[in-house]
Amino acid sequence: MEVIPQEIQAFAEQHTTGEGGLLYRLHRETYLKADQPHMLSGHLQGRFLTMVSQMLRPRRILELGTYTGYSAICLAQGLGEDGHLHTIDVNEELEHISRRYIGEAGLADRITLHNGKAADIIPSLDEIFDLVFIDADKAGYSAYYDMVWQKLRPGGFILADNIFFHGEVVLPAEQQSNNAKAMVRFAEKAIADDRAETLLLTLRDGLMLIRKK
Ligand SMILES: C[S@@+](CC[C@H](N)C(=O)[O-])C[C@H]1O[C@@H](n2cnc3c(N)ncnc32)[C@H](O)[C@@H]1O
Numbered sequence: 001m002e003v004i005p006q007e008i009q010a011f012a013e014q015h016t017t018g019e020g021g022l023l024y025r026l027h028r029e030t031y032l033k034a035d036q037p038h039m040l041s042g043h044l045q046g047r048f049l050t051m052v053s054q055m056l057r058p059r060r061i062l063e064l065g066t067y068t069g070y071s072a073i074c075l076a077q078g079l080g081e082d083g084h085l086h087t088i089d090v091n092e093e094l095e096h097i098s099r100r101y102i103g104e105a106g107l108a109d110r111i112t113l114h115n116g117k118a119a120d121i122i123p124s125l126d127e128i129f130d131l132v133f134i135d136a137d138k139a140g141y142s143a144y145y146d147m148v149w150q151k152l153r154p155g156g157f158i159l160a161d162n163i164f165f166h167g168e169v170v171l172p173a174e175q176q177s178n179n180a181k182a183m184v185r186f187a188e189k190a191i192a193d194d195r196a197e198t199l200l201l202t203l204r205d206g207l208m209l210i211r212k213k
Pocket of ligand 1: 039042064067069070071072088116117136137140
């Protein structure tokens with residue numbers, strides 16, 4: 001299902017600051033070399049992540065789902081002074097790409113790449129986060145929400161990607177994939193949580209902003 005009409009998407013991209021040469025090359029290399037390149041955040045969402053990060057100037061960011069490093073670089077572009085981003089991915093096959101671009105972006109000492117399952121690594125991080133980006137396996141979102149909540153400072157934000165799951169979340173339940181069902185459960189959990197405020201943006205594949213009160 002086309003969630004955002006192509007013409008509107010193109011107009012939005014034409015009126016959004018470019019991603020810059022390095023991210024453009026990473027985007028291209030991901031499409032040439034990686035499986036499922038549509039997973040990469042891309043121009044519009046990438047600029048959104050950078051702008052949110054620039055507004056917050058976070059000291060600590062946690063990302064679940066590094067992939068080729070595109071969103072990690074976007075988020076790290078807004079880090080505050082002494083800021084650091086931890087990013088986790090279970091798949092180490094793409095780490096050579098993310099590590100190379102993070103180095104080229106001059107962010108090697110500001111981003112730590114963790115290889116392993118998010119559920120195993122999150123408890124080992126002795127940090128309080130200002131911003132968490134959840135973009136790993138969809139079945140894990142609800143558990144990750146609970147795990148990161150304790151590590152999120154009051155007033156901090158969780159951003160969760162792919163909530164629309166290609167538009168499947170509005171189909172009858174019997175036509176939804178397991179991932180779409182997981183996204184519906186996650187969205188319902190977040191909106192029912194009175195410790196949180198939520199905003200589900202119709203950006204790309206549905207990006208939910210959650211603020212810890
Ligand atoms: C949608 S992609 C991330 C895209 C990236 N954030 C971006 O915007 O460019 C999802 C990533 O989550 C990773 N992943 C899947 N299951 C995971 C798990 N249990 N723990 C950590 N990472 C996982 C996959 O290997 C994949 O690279």
